[in-house]
Amino acid sequence: MSSELYSAIEYLSEEKGIDREILLEALDAALVSAYKKNFNSKTNVRVELNENDGMKVFARLEVVDEVTDDQTEIALDEAKEMDPSYEVGDVVEHEVTPRDFGRIAAQAAKQVVTQRVREAERGVIYNDFMDRVDDIMTGKVQRKDNRFLYIHLGKIEGKLPLNEIMPNESYDIHDRIKVYVTRVENSGKGPQVFVSRTHPGLLKRLFEMEVPEIYEGIVELRSVAREAGDRSKISVYAENPEIDPVGACVGQRGQRVQTIVDELRGEKIDIVHWSEDPVVYISNALSPSQVIDVLVDEEDQATTVIVPDHQLSLAIGKKGQNARLAAKLTGWKIDIKSESEAREEGLLDEDPDTFDLE
Missing domain, CATH: 3.30.300.20 (K homology (KH) domain)
Structure with a gap:
């Protein structure tokens, strides 16, 4: 292999952030494929890459007692003529480099190497973005279809599902946006990064x-x-x-x-x-409502919260939102009752003060 090709490999390695050995393995596989395709060979071959001596192709033949496929096997007697130390099961190599292999290999290998480089790049991108899962990234809105807003995140587009855009916001092309990386998938089309605003x-x-x-x-x-x-x-x-x-x-x-x-x-x-005390924690979670008392059922992870009559609507919130969020926050079921309702049900025997939030 020429020094120019080695220089190109070094450049690709640095420019694309791909391991040099991955590129050399890709080139090796491409040259083997090129040889078999262009010279109609079924022989097992090995390509030797050398910066000074260029490329050499070696046929690999297994030593056997009786040859059934002369493209992959060699008789023991014939092998011993080359080297008396050969035994059955050994592999004999001999050079079969065609005269014009360099030109043919360069043409045939280009596509394969390009594909391997693309795959390696995808692997680098996938690993980079796997490290960003559960993190915030800032990108720029690129385009939109009927399912996603596509966010430019540097080496890749992030997919923001339209149902994970907040209902109180809208975006135009080129707008900058902060997104949360929810997952990264390695598909046949390459890495896909999914992001969210909700x-x-x-x-x-x-x-x-x-x-x-x-x-x-x-x-x-x-x-x-x-x-x-x-x-x-x-x-x-x-x-x-x-x-x-x-x-x-x-x-x-x-x-x-x-x-x-x-x-x-x-x-x-x-x-x-x-707070580790569910009474205190649930009282705090129902803020801004005041709380008179919290009755805890440890077994069912449930509570009954008693609030002043005039605070009932505030505690429950619009369409039950305050109570719903408090339940999600604490992990406890929350049933809210007004003070007068609680007295009717015998849940309050005394006239306690409003619960002090901590």
């Missing part, structure tokens, strides 16, 4: 990006419940009692959370304290 992970990653205390692990984001484009709840916790996890997420004058609200086109975000 996934709860998008909200989680936005807080990690915007709140240094979360990124550094000082504040933990324990749970996320989201109805994209409308309202979300997150629960946060800090092991250090001197740290206010909710305040860290809100930021000075609400700047941190407002940045995220703006990115999500006005989606409302409730930030509540996480």
Whole structure:
């Protein structure tokens, strides 16, 4: 092989980020294929690539007692004439390089090498993007069809399903957009990257990006419940009692959370304290409603929450949204009752104060 071809391999390796050995293996396979196709050969061959001596083709024949296929086998007696040490089962090689093989090989190998390079590139892209699953990427809207918005993410297009665009947003071609990578598939057409704007992970990653205390692990984001484009709840916790996890997420004058609200086109975000005590946690999760009491059924992972009469609608929320999000956030079933209803059912014997949120 000429030094020019080796130089080209080195260039491709650096330019495409493909391992040099992968390219050499692809070229080797292409040359074997070219030899068999152009010289109508069924013989097992090996191509030797050498920067100084060029290309050489060697036929490989198995040593046998009786030859049944002279293109793949050689008799033991004949092999011993070449080298007395040969035994049955050994492989004999001899050079069969055609005179004009270089020209033919170059033409025939081009397509095969191109295909292998493309496959290797796809492998590199797949591995790169597999590392980005559950992460946020920024891209530019390229085009749209009746199923997807296609986002340019550098080496590949991300597919954003139209039903995973928030209902309160729309995009034009060339708009820049932050997306959450949900999965990467390696299909026959190459790697496919699927992204979302409605996934709860998008909200989680936005807080990690915007709140240094979360990124550094000082504040933990324990749970996320989201109805994209409308309202979300997150629960946060800090092991250090001197740290206010909710305040860290809100930021000075609400700047941190407002940045995220703006990115999500006005989606409302409730930030509540996480607690291992389900009574406290569920009371916090139903914010901004006040809570009088929480009755816990550990066995069924269910609770009955009692709220002041005038707070019932607020606790339940529009179309049940506040209660639904609180249930998703905490993982508990939540049945909300007004104070007067609870008294009628005998769930409140005394006149307790409103539950203090922690």
